[in-house]
Amino acid sequence: MPTVLVIDDDPSVFLLTRKALDGIADIVTAETADEGLDLINRQKFDAVLLDIMLPDRNGLALYCEIREKDRRLPVIFMTVEAASGTAIEAMQLGAFDYVAKPLSVSALRSLISRAIEQRELASVPVAIVADEELAKESGELFIGRSSPMLEVFKAIGRVSKQNVPVLVRGESGTGKELVARALFQYSHRADGPFLAVNCAALPDTLLESELFGYEKGAFTGADSRRIGKFEQCNKGTLFLDEIGDMASIVQAKVLRVLQDQRFERIGGNNELKTDVRIVAATNRPLEEMVAESTFREDLLYRLNAVTIYLPPLRERPSDIPMLIQHFLSQAKVEFNKPDLEGASPETVEMLKGYSWPGNVRQLRAVVRRCVLDSALPVLVPEVLPKVIKEELASKNGQSHAAGTAGEPMLESGGSTALAANTLDSDSAASVMPAVGGGGTSGIHAQNPELVPFAPDDSDADEPNGLGLPALVDNLFEEKSTDMYSEVIAYAERYLLLRVLRETEGNQSKAAAILGITRGKLRDRIASYDIRLESGVRIGE
Amino acid sequence: MNEHLAVKERFAGALKRLDGDFELLCEMAAVTLPDCPDVIARIQNELEEGDCAKASSSLHKLKGMLSTYETEGVVIEIQEMLAMSRRGNLDECKAMFDKELPRINNLIEEIQVLCDQADSNA
Numbered sequence: 130m131p132t133v134l135v136i137d138d139d140p141s142v143f144l145l146t147r148k149a150l151d152g153i154a155d156i157v158t159a160e161t162a163d164e165g166l167d168l169i170n171r172q173k174f175d176a177v178l179l180d181i182m183l184p185d186r187n188g189l190a191l192y193c194e195i196r197e198k199d200r201r202l203p204v205i206f207m208t209v210e211a212a213s214g215t216a217i218e219a220m221q222l223g224a225f226d227y228v229a230k231p232l233s234v235s236a237l238r239s240l241i242s243r244a245i246e247q248r249e250l251a252s253v254p255v256a257i258v259a260d261e262e263l264a265k266e267s268g269e270l271f272i273g274r275s276s277p278m279l280e281v282f283k284a285i286g287r288v289s290k291q292n293v294p295v296l297v298r299g300e301s302g303t304g305k306e307l308v309a310r311a312l313f314q315y316s317h318r319a320d321g322p323f324l325a326v327n328c329a330a331l332p333d334t335l336l337e338s339e340l341f342g343y344e345k346g347a348f349t350g351a352d353s354r355r356i357g358k359f360e361q362c363n364k365g366t367l368f369l370d371e372i373g374d375m376a377s378i379v380q381a382k383v384l385r386v387l388q389d390q391r392f393e394r395i396g397g398n399n400e401l402k403t404d405v406r407i408v409a410a411t412n413r414p415l416e417e418m419v420a421e422s423t424f425r426e427d428l429l430y431r432l433n434a435v436t437i438y439l440p441p442l443r444e445r446p447s448d449i450p451m452l453i454q455h456f457l458s459q460a461k462v463e464f465n466k467p468d469l470e471g472a473s474p475e476t477v478e479m480l481k482g483y484s485w486p487g488n489v490r491q492l493r494a495v496v497r498r499c500v501l502d503s504a505l506p507v508l509v510p511e512v513l514p515k516v517i518k519e520e521l522a523s524k525n526g527q528s529h530a531a532g533t534a535g536e537p538m539l540e541s542g543g544s545t546a547l548a549a550n551t552l553d554s555d556s557a558a559s560v561m562p563a564v565g566g567g568g569t570s571g572i573h574a575q576n577p578e579l580v581p582f583a584p585d586d587s588d589a590d591e592p593n594g595l596g597l598p599a600l601v602d603n604l605f606e607e608k609s610t611d612m613y614s615e616v617i618a619y620a621e622r623y624l625l626l627r628v629l630r631e632t633e634g635n636q637s638k639a640a641a642i643l644g645i646t647r648g649k650l651r652d653r654i655a656s657y658d659i660r661l662e663s664g665v666r667i668g669e
Numbered sequence: 670m671n672e673h674l675a676v677k678e679r680f681a682g683a684l685k686r687l688d689g690d691f692e693l694l695c696e697m698a699a700v701t702l703p704d705c706p707d708v709i710a711r712i713q714n715e716l717e718e719g720d721c722a723k724a725s726s727s728l729h730k731l732k733g734m735l736s737t738y739e740t741e742g743v744v745i746e747i748q749e750m751l752a753m754s755r756r757g758n759l760d761e762c763k764a765m766f767d768k769e770l771p772r773i774n775n776l777i778e779e780i781q782v783l784c785d786q787a788d789s790n791a
């Protein structure tokens with residue numbers, strides 16, 4: 130049976146704790162800080178319940194002494210003034226939790242059970258050690274020893290010194306920009322500039338200006354000459370991220386630079402020459418886009434003379450422990466958590482078993498979030514995001530709501546909540562909500578897998594954009610590690626539907642209002658599964 | 670029997686926190702109550718002597734002891750006195766303590782009923 134030390138000068142607390150933990154833990158009591166510390170020196174405990182105000186010493190001072198002796202021992206503070214700064218300070222110092230007096234039997238039972246469980250999980254030797262030195266050494270370099278990654282390294286080595294364009298392909302979050310940087314660092318152009326432009330982040334006209342610059346008076350607002358990236362980057366490397374989102378007019382001008390390194394500023398007559406190496410990246414199917422005439426075939430052939438494919442993280446699970454160690458070490462330094470020891474074997478196994486749709490970027494975000502959330506020096510499965518626990522529970526074919534000490538990944542029942550969110554409203558968090566066109570314009574978006582429409586409900590899920598606060602709340606609750614993209618996707622989906630409804634489905638007008646190309650709009654419409662069907666209501 | 674029910678109703682909030690365990694509540698009262706007069710006397714002395722730190726500590730203890738049974742009423746006033754004492758407003762605190770003492774004693778008398786119950790259970 131685990132043993133809990135209760136340090137409080139109010140003996141009635143001992144009675145209550147015994148009742149609360151009957152059958153869960155044995156209780157040892159101390160009425161003073163000295164007495165408590167003496168017990169900790171002589172005996173092993175699984176958790177400590179500590180009053181902040183003790184007759185001989187402040188509980189916080191005692192807590193610091195306890196940590197000196199056993200950093201993994203979960204300490205729960207009790208305070209009759211829950212809102213006090215002391216309680217906040219206790220949490221900042223790394224307390225497991227704190228409870229307000231008067232104590233509640235059920236709350237205390239639940240909290241101490243959780244502390245005991247985490248103590249048990251954290252007591253095993255860490256599988257991965259957080260090492261500050263490692264964080265310093267590794268910098269921003271690639272991490273991985275798997276054969277797919279070795280192929281990537283080899284490819285970088287083969288082409289870095291060749292003055293040819295390179296196309297980097299891979300899913301979002303795989304590290305395409307890192308490949309571009311590596312190509313730059315190991316090239317003969319390493320002393321020149323490296324500039325990166327995200328083609329999807331700028332409207333087409335702005336992208337053109339950004340890349341090629343403009344002359345004074347070229348258009349309204351062009352008050353002075355602007356030098357574009359192709360000029361700035363002379364003798365260097367220009368990274369064009371998300372090149373699949375580039376408008377046709379810009380594609381043509383980029384092609385010309387690729388062919389003979391010549392271009393003109395917007396509104397200019399002088400032909401300029403530049404010496405730029407282009408590294409482009411995309412996760413979009415350029416070949417299909419060529420077939421659909423949304424991407425220039427000649428540009429594709431120019432770009433893909435050398436193509437480097439970055440494997441998704443799920444195809445190189447053997448690299449995950451090394452990546453975890455790298456990110457843990459970085460977080461330890463960055464978040465100033467010198468007590469952080471590492472991740473437990475169970476945690477590492479769970480992280481290895483997840484599919485990582487957001488790839489390395491997602492893994493990094495998860496590790497950092499866990500480090501921030503963990504009150505213990507060892508990351509245990511409890512701190513992992515719900516989405517990981519749910520996927521693993523689903524893989525194991527087990528009930529989402531069930532949970533035992535031996536199977537921590539099942540603790541937070543999730544898929545029920547997910548389903549509820551899905552059908553709830555447009556405020557639902559991590560799923561694509563059903564959005565309807567109201568029956569007249571025939572515009573709708575749907576995720577058929579998640580949202581079974583009933584034809585009569587055509588107006589029920591109309592997005593009004595007001596669900597944003599609820600969405601953010603929900604993402605916090607779910608410990609999302611992809612909040613930015615989730616929220617942006619929500620806003621973008623709402624905007625597209627709103628504008629398309631306004632233009633009654635006319636894509637040219639919608640693209641003009643939105644300030645994006647028709648190609649980009651079509652792409653977004655497809656991404657969000659928005660269907661434009663004249664006079665057709667939502668659902669089919 | 671009616672008195673028994675009235676006591677349970679009086680301390681319904683406390684009982685809820687204890688999962689309805691009336692016996693436990695009575696046992697806790699029997700442990701807490703004997704210390705109350707001593708803590709009250711200490712507070713009075715410390716306020717007389719102008720010792721803010723000690724008075725704050727004793728007021729904190731009294732609040733902790735009584736809040737098991739009552740989280741409203743006079744317990745809120747004790748928190749206010751605690752704040753006064755920490756701010757160094759001892760005169761104000763002392764005046765308030767003198768004013769609130771009858772209510773404190775009244776609550777202690779109510780808790781005494783629980784102690785009696787514990788004695789009869791024993």
